[in-house]
Amino acid sequence: MKNQITQILYPLLKKNKRGFFTIFIFSIIVSLGGAFQPYIIQNIIDNALIKQNLYLLYILVGLSFFLALILISIRSVNEIFYTNFSMNILFTFRQKVFKKLFLHKKSFLNTFHSADLMTRVQGDINELQRFFTDSFLALFSTFLSLIIISCIIYSYNIKLMLLILVFLPIEFMCVKPLYKYMHNSTKDMREKTSDTTKFFVQSLQNLTFFKTLGAQNFILNSLDDVQEEYKKTVIKNKKLNIVFTQIPALISLLGKTIILAYGGYLTIKGELKIGELVAFLTYFGMLLSPVHTVLGILNNIPKVKVSLKRVSEILPKKEENATSLDGQNYDLKVKKLSFSYNKNRIFEDIxxxxxxxxxxxxxxxxxxxxxxxxxxxxxxxxxxxxxxFIGSTNIVEKNIKNIADYIVKMEQIPVMFDGTLKENLLLSNKNIEDEKIINVLKLVKMYDWYKSLENGLDSRLIEAGRNLSVGQKQRLSLARILLLKPKIVILDEFTSSIDKEDTKWFFENIDKLFSDMTVIVITHQLDMLDIFDFVYTIEDKKIKRS
Ligand SMILES: Nc1ncnc2c1ncn2[C@@H]1O[C@H](COP(=O)(O)OP(=O)(O)OP(=O)(O)O)[C@@H](O)[C@H]1O
Ligand SMILES: [Mg+2]
Known part of the structure; x- marks a missing residue:
């Protein structure tokens, strides 16, 4: 499963290797420049202050100032470059995952709440991208800083260097046993975040619905429960995080104290100059920072594992063969078909x-x-x-790229999305003139409504078409299908909310509206069956022609 993510990420990271390289070069410059600063301070103390050389003092202070200025500029440029670079990787990564989501079948997607999918596609992908880009870069520059600073410290005093080397692994060993707890706690956090989003999506969308049922208290109590659960998980996670971050801090403090005492001892004995001790302590601090970066990366591993699993779970386990339909004929043929939702058998050999x-x-x-x-x-x-079969192609277990050119279904519950009327009607089919769209609106008897719109086809349909009646949404869905013009049209109870008079009109005009198309109408309108070539009934897991 994880391989799937590597398959997406690896080429992506490889493709961006120039970006990594640029950031790497910036980091080298910043590390080298930064490593030079304590050396200047040491010289200020030992050669300018103690020897009272005012001229050297001014030169060194000036040098230190300009070096700092240059480093600030480089860091700023690097930060902007890095943000841009990192965002590009994140967005491409998300695009690729999103594209794969389209390969899923409906029953699989239905096993996830939309809020759960949302937190996986947003939060978990963010986490993965951060880890894979930031960590790579942090490791690069950290490794470099470690080498540079270790060499410098080594040149000061080998015993102090060894002392530091003892402390670093201790830090890592102390936090390692906590990984398992961190993994579980992160998993809980993600799930509770998902639950909270789920609650908000569901309740905010239906505020007035709950009010009409007098269910305000039910919702408020649920909010209390969800928040309480979330708080518990956050506090538990926070405690673990504190232990995670403070153990290394404590060990560093211990290390610093020992080094200060031992370094001080060497200075008093005359084996180390004061400036050298100050520089040494600064270098020690500088050495700890990359070490903590590495520890930070290691500490993120449990979180990343959780995200890796959560993103893997929504990726298709196998990808079906991609093909296109190019048949001249588009007869539909179903052979010996059986279907079940889990154990619920719906069709038997139809x-x-x-x-x-x-x-x-x-x-x-x-x-x-x-x-x-x-x-x-x-x-x-x-x-x-x-x-x-559509024509001569068996579409089962295949990813048919142009399936919508052949067969399109108008859903039983009409779907409208936040966007303009034109976007809602045309979707990707942008080459249709406005005049044609307006003609179709006339056909579905929405022209009067259309004329009342201030911005015509550019008027916005707010969130899922909430500013439309259900019947109007059905008419617009019908208009959408008429504009898409597939070869086979499925209308699932397309007039269930349309008034009696127009329902009759639509049924009687199916032939005219869909003249060159196959039409399959699902209906409970049993008085309208005469106009069809054939009527099929589904009963007892079978389909019969009557
Ligand atoms: N995603 C799903 N997961 C599990 N079972 C499902 C799912 N969708 C539908 N079902 C079940 O499959 C059966 C057929 O549902 P379907 O929606 O196809 O019925 P229908 O004939 O269209 O009914 P209606 O006239 O109410 O629209 C039902 O028993 C339903 O409970
Ligand atoms: Mg149905």
Whole structure:
């Protein structure tokens, strides 16, 4: 599973190696420049102050000032470059994961709450990207700083150098046993964050719904519960984090104290000059900083493992063969198809044959599988066994890239999204003139409504079309299908919220509206069945032509 993420990340990181290299060069300059500062201070103390050389003092202070200025500038440029670079990697990474989400079947996606998917796609991907880019770079520059500063310290005093080398592994060994707890706590944190988002998405979207049911207290109490749970997890995580960060700090303090005492002893004995001791202590501080960076990276491993697992879980386990339909004919044929949702068997060995341009009605009681059958035909669900042909191509277990040119379904519950009316109607199909769109709006009898809009086709449909009635949403969904013009159209209870008079009109005009298309209408409108070529009924896991 993890391999999938490596397969996405590795080429991405490799492609950006020039960016890494640039940042690496910046880091070398900053490390070298930074390492030079304590050496200047040492000379100020030992050669300018103690020997009372005012001229040398001014030169060294000036030098130190300009060096600091240059380093600040380089650091600032590097930071902007790095932010840009890091964002590019994050966004491309997310794009690639997002693209893979489209490969999933509906029943798999339905096992996740949308808020859960959201935290995985946002938070967990952020975490992974941060780790893989920041850590690489931090390791590069840390390694470099370690070498430079170790060499400098070594040149001062070998015994002090050895003393430091003893302390560094101790820090790591002290935090290592805590990894397991950190892993579990991070997992809890992510899950609780997900629960909180879930709660907000659900309750805020339906505030007035809960109010009309008098359920304000129910929601407020749920908010209390969710927040209380979240608080508990955060506090537990915070405590662990404190132990995680403070153990190294304590050990560093111990190290500094010993070095100060021992270094002081050497200075008093005349083996080390005062300036050298000051420089040495500064170098020691500088050495600790990269060491803590490495420790920070190591400490992030448990968190990254959690994110790795959470992102892996939403990636497709296997990728279906990508193909395109290019058949001249678009007859639909279902052969020996069976389908179950887990243990719930919906279809048992069904066959179906629909020739192009036929107008078909699909009827059956609630929950018998009408919508499910059309999900299978549109390839957003895979059958448990059997074959589905569009023309001569079996679409089962395949990723058909141009499936929407052939078969499109108008969902039972109309879907509108936050965007302009035109965007909602055209989706990716941008080459349609406004005049044509307006004609279609006339066909679905939405022209009067359209004329009342201040900004015409550029008017915004707010969040999921909340500024529309359900019947209006159904009409716009119908308009969308008419503009997409696929070869096979599935209309799932497309007039369930449309008034009686227009429902009759739509049914009677199916032939005209969809003249060169196959049409499959799912309906409970049993008085309208006469206009269809054939009527199919789903019953007892079978489909029968009547
Ligand atoms: N994502 C799912 N996971 C598990 N079971 C599901 C899922 N979607 C539908 N079902 C079950 O599959 C059966 C068929 O559902 P489907 O939506 O296809 O019925 P339908 O014939 O379209 O009903 P309706 O007339 O109410 O729209 C139902 O028993 C339903 O509970
Ligand atoms: Mg249905």
């Amino acid at each position: 066959n179906l044959d629909i020739k192009e341009n036929q107008k078909i009605a699909l009827i059956g009681k609630n929950g018998k599988g009408k919508s499910t059958l059309t999900d299978l035909l549109c390839s957003i669900e895979n059958p448990t066994s059997g074959e589905i």
